[in-house]
Amino acid sequence: MREPHGNRALLFALVLAQFAMSSESSVVAIAAPTVAASFGGSMSDIQLINTVFGLVAGVFMITGSLLGLFFGWRKTFAAGVASVLVGEIAMVLAPTITCFTWIGRTAVGLGGALLVPSILGTIPTVFKDRQRIVAFSWVAAGMGLSALTPIPAGILLDLGGYQLVFGAMAVVFLCLLAFVRQVPTASDYNGAKQFDFPGFFVYSTGLFALLLGIVLVGGLSKSQGNQGGLPAILATALVLGGSALLCCFFLIEKRREKRDRVVLMPTRFFDTIQARHSLLAVAYVLFFSGSLNIAVIPFLQTTGAATGLVSGLLFACAGAPMVLAGILIPKLFPAASPRRVIRIGYAIGAAGFLVIAVGFGTAQPVLWTGCGTAVLGLAMGTVNSQANNAVTVAVGNKYAAQSGGMQGTVRDIAYSLSAAVLGTLLALVFSFSLPAALAEQPDLDPIQAEAVAASNATFGSDASFVAHLESVADNIDEQSSSAALGAFQQARQGSNQVLLIVLALPSAGMLLFSRGIPSSSRATGTRESEEDLIDTR
Numbered sequence: 001m002r003e004p005h006g007n008r009a010l011l012f013a014l015v016l017a018q019f020a021m022s023s024e025s026s027v028v029a030i031a032a033p034t035v036a037a038s039f040g041g042s043m044s045d046i047q048l049i050n051t052v053f054g055l056v057a058g059v060f061m062i063t064g065s066l067l068g069l070f071f072g073w074r075k076t077f078a079a080g081v082a083s084v085l086v087g088e089i090a091m092v093l094a095p096t097i098t099c100f101t102w103i104g105r106t107a108v109g110l111g112g113a114l115l116v117p118s119i120l121g122t123i124p125t126v127f128k129d130r131q132r133i134v135a136f137s138w139v140a141a142g143m144g145l146s147a148l149t150p151i152p153a154g155i156l157l158d159l160g161g162y163q164l165v166f167g168a169m170a171v172v173f174l175c176l177l178a179f180v181r182q183v184p185t186a187s188d189y190n191g192a193k194q195f196d197f198p199g200f201f202v203y204s205t206g207l208f209a210l211l212l213g214i215v216l217v218g219g220l221s222k223s224q225g226n227q228g229g230l231p232a233i234l235a236t237a238l239v240l241g242g243s244a245l246l247c248c249f250f251l252i253e254k255r256r257e258k259r260d261r262v263v264l265m266p267t268r269f270f271d272t273i274q275a276r277h278s279l280l281a282v283a284y285v286l287f288f289s290g291s292l293n294i295a296v297i298p299f300l301q302t303t304g305a306a307t308g309l310v311s312g313l314l315f316a317c318a319g320a321p322m323v324l325a326g327i328l329i330p331k332l333f334p335a336a337s338p339r340r341v342i343r344i345g346y347a348i349g350a351a352g353f354l355v356i357a358v359g360f361g362t363a364q365p366v367l368w369t370g371c372g373t374a375v376l377g378l379a380m381g382t383v384n385s386q387a388n389n390a391v392t393v394a395v396g397n398k399y400a401a402q403s404g405g406m407q408g409t410v411r412d413i414a415y416s417l418s419a420a421v422l423g424t425l426l427a428l429v430f431s432f433s434l435p436a437a438l439a440e441q442p443d444l445d446p447i448q449a450e451a452v453a454a455s456n457a458t459f460g461s462d463a464s465f466v467a468h469l470e471s472v473a474d475n476i477d478e479q480s481s482s483a484a485l486g487a488f489q490q491a492r493q494g495s496n497q498v499l500l501i502v503l504a505l506p507s508a509g510m511l512l513f514s515r516g517i518p519s520s521s522r523a524t525g526t527r528e529s530e531e532d533l534i535d536t537r
Contacts, residue, residue, distance in 0.1 A: 054416025056109025065405020080115025120404025147319020206245025325381025
């Protein structure tokens with residue numbers, strides 16, 4: 001048993017690691033538009049930059065958890081930090097956006113797949129009962145505090161470009177290596193160390209195919225033209241094939257578990273309503289946090305309403321209430337029902353998206369967005385204050401340590417899907433909005449309006465649209481060009497507002513998927529709690 005002062009040092013190391021890992025995602029959200037612009041990229045590239053991390057981390061996160069149980073959290077913690085450090089350096093030195101995305105972001109994703117399970121798995125290993133709840137709340141606060149990182153990141157971005165930003169992140173992870181010794185060398189796992197190779201192969205292949213297929217579907221939707229043929233067939237095959245493999249994975253895991261073999265994902269994580277609904281609460285925080293990277297920040301930057309610094313301040317508006325809620329709710333209301341607290345968070349989140357949607361149609365979009373993101377931060381902090389512990393309560397003490405990998409997987413899949421799905425939805429809405437807006441312009445010749453509508457114009461800045469306009473509309477005069485630009489701006493704003501309203505609906509709809517969340521913060525270990533789990537499957 002570690003001494004109390006040792007536990008405090010360990011908790012500091014875990015909170016710092018969670019802060020650094022979450023800050024990395026926040027920094028990418030700020031820098032992605034600049035990275036894409038530097039390499040002549042588009043909204044599709046921004047979406048891909050935000051997706052690859054979650055895709056890679058989601059595929060390998062559960063594996064990272066199992067490796068931590070077998071070989072000890074310290075080794076996976078150190079390997080994760082080192083991999084992220086390599087990724088940050090690769091992004092600084094990347095000669096192309098392809099290298100930036102598929103080398104740099106992939107390395108960071110692999111690092112996250114090892115580091116996050118080490119953080120979440122160490123807590124139930126070392127901290128028990130009330131201490132565990134407090135430890136989870138501090139880690140949640142570290143995640144919320146990362147929302148303040150975009151402020152210095154925005155300053156560095158405005159001063160020296162994205163290379164300076166990711167260079168600074170490399171220094172952070174280099175310093176984090178000094179805290180590796182605080183992490184325990186071993187987990188409390190005493191079972192057989194037999195790696196689940198069948199489960200790993202089927203799961204990783206299936207999830208990677210599914211997420212990659214969704215990304216490709218999003219890429220196809222960026223264009224209004226005919227996108228049939230091989231790309232569409234490939235995307236469909238990946239989605240269907242990946243889904244089929246994941247179904248096979250669950251069957252394989254059930255069969256292996258009945259034979260008392262080590263499994264990648266114990267059935268306890270998905271065969272009870274308590275575990276499913278608690279994991280959805282974990283996913284909620286990252287999905288709707290990631291939505292800011294697609295639905296909010298790119299719009300404000302492409303319209304010129306927000307610089308890198310202003311974008312950082314907007315993230316800070318979310319971060320402050322997120323940190324306060326994450327720390328104060330467990331402290332002030334230690335006996336509060338996790339189910340009730342999380343439900344309140346869901347309701348608050350729906351209101352936050354509506355505030356931002358209204359603000360985009362005003363003359364002060366940044367002010368309204370600041371208010372809306374503050375409400376969203378309060379919602380995410382409220383949910384996050386209970387979600388991590390709710391999962392460990394739902395699966396019981398036997399699987400508490402392994403829950404770190406499962407929670408990390410759900411987080412990264414949610415984050416990846418937020419970029420892929422919301423980017424696709426935004427592109428679809430924009431593709432319908434632009435022709436309608438062009439047709440309503442009386443100063444634009446119908447023939448030219450039709451040519452622009454059919455030209456596959458994409459969501460972006462005014463300058464990029466004007467350059468695109470000159471290449472597709474022959475001899476367009478200044479008045480027509482101005483009218484077309486006005487239609488483009490109208491479609492861009494309207495598309496974002498529709499997306500934000502759509503986001504408010506599932507946030508409120510999450511209330512329908514909360515009845516299974518435990519009503520008590522105590523770990524399930526009694527006979528009564530076990531029977532309750534069985535009765536509600």
